[in-house]
Amino acid sequence: MAVRRIGLGLAPVMLMASAGCSAEDMDDLLPDPDANPPRSTLYVTNKRGNDLSVVDLQTGTEIQxxxxxxxxxxxxxxxxxxxxxxxxxxxxxxxxxxxxxxxKIVSVELGERAAPHGIVWMPSGNLYVTAEGRQSIFRLSNVEEPIGRKDEFKTGKEGSHMLAVAPDESAAWTTDLSSKTVTRVDLTGDAEPLSVTVGEEPEGISLTPDGKTLWVSARGSDQAFALDPTTMEVRETVETGRFPLRLLVRPQGDVAITSDLRDGGLTVIDLETAKVVRSIAVSSPDEAEQSFQVTILWSDNGERIYVAETASNTVAEVDYQSGEVLRRLEVGEGGDGLAILQPVGAE
Structure with missing residues (x-):
């Protein structure tokens, strides 16, 4: 899951300038920013429908x-x-x-029983993905090419599910559902994997933007933990809502939220104090089974939270400051993975 901002290409304008066009001619070629404003787009993988939904966030409608x-x-x-x-x-x-x-331009084959799940695309261009069935993490380079590079790093644990990667790509961390552990994998190859037991059934995982604290949510014990990302020692323990399936640090690095599946809400944790500051009701506890919220995603400005409601085939858009559910976006069957593409200038 990810948010990306992209620029608008100026190649046609540059080509016309090199051909000797006047300034007036070039003005006519420039796009009118008010005529077709760039749109923010939400992508949603639908795990039961075996397809992908594209939602225009300006209109809130599925367009593809x-x-x-x-x-x-x-x-x-x-x-x-x-x-x-x-x-x-x-x-x-x-x-x-x-x-x-x-x-689709290429399928990258990871090998027998791979079952890829957690996935992170780093600014360097390297793509990291867990392979549950192989008890490993893959680093994929030049993935747009038919023949790219694949490096496999073993976690040694069963069910390596969700994933976080250090900003400098020196290490990665997984939550291992079947082994009920959190594992640090040295991506330089200098050290063996380091696994620790953290709460009951750790699943959610997120690294602070500075890479100095690893946050993990344990769905079986209704807790979140702050870990030293190198030693894997627990620094803080925080009680959350029920069944915190996912955890995600805000891009601004000030808070984290957990997606509490059995409560139908979100727990907001202040990262400086390691205290719960409030809860956000996305649905009521009675409605939680009908929505079954899973994946969560922040907008890059930290103003919106997107919550995949897998059972109701919707994605809830939540205003962070007020906690209000602004709308529910209809997607395919079993919407789960989320990503937002936000062109520069898009709202």
Missing amino acids: RVPTCDTPHELALSPDGSLLAVACYGSTTVDILQTAGLE
């Missing part, structure tokens, strides 16, 4: 739906916003699609 692979779960956007990577949890590949037109 395309078939994908078997049981798509998490997805990520490339740094320049031109490509989407879909983790094909029901098979063994990561599929790479162009955001313009959603044409």
Whole structure:
């Protein structure tokens, strides 16, 4: 899951300038910013429908739906916003699609029993993905090419599910559902994986923007934990809502939220004090089974939270400051993975 801002190309204008066009001619070529404002787009993988929904966030309507692979779960956007990577949890590949037109350009094969799930596309261009069935993490380079590079790093644990990667890509961390552990993987190859037991059934995971604190939510014990990302020692323990399936740090680095599946809400944790500051009701506890919220995603300005409601085939858009559910966006069956593409200047 990811948010990306992209610029608008000026190549046609530059070509006309080099051909000797006047300033007046060039003004006529420039797009009118009020005529067709750039749109923010939400991408949603639908794990039961085996497809991907595209939602125009200005109108709130689904504008496209395309078939994908078997049981798509998490997805990520490339740094320049031109490509989407879909983790094909029901098979063994990561599929790479162009955001313009959603044409699949390559399937990256990870090997027998891979079951790829957690996925992160780093600014360097390297793509990281967990492979549950192989107890490993893959680092994929030049994924847009038919023959790219694949490096596999073993976690040594069963069910390596969700993923976080250090800003300098020196390490990655997984939550291991079946082993009920959190594992640090040295991506330099200098150290063996380090696994610790954190609460009951850790699943959600997120690293602070400065890379100095690793936050984990344990769905079985209704808790969140702040860990030292190097030693894996627990620094803080925080009680959350019920069944905190996901955890995500705000891009501004001031708070984290957990997606509390059985409460139908979000717990907001102040990262400086490691205290719960409030809860946001996305749905009521009685409605939680009908919505079954899973994946969460911040807008890059931290003003909106998007919550995938897998059972009701919707994504809730929540205003962070007020806690109000602004609207519910209709998507395909079992909407799960989320990514937002925000062109420069888009609202």
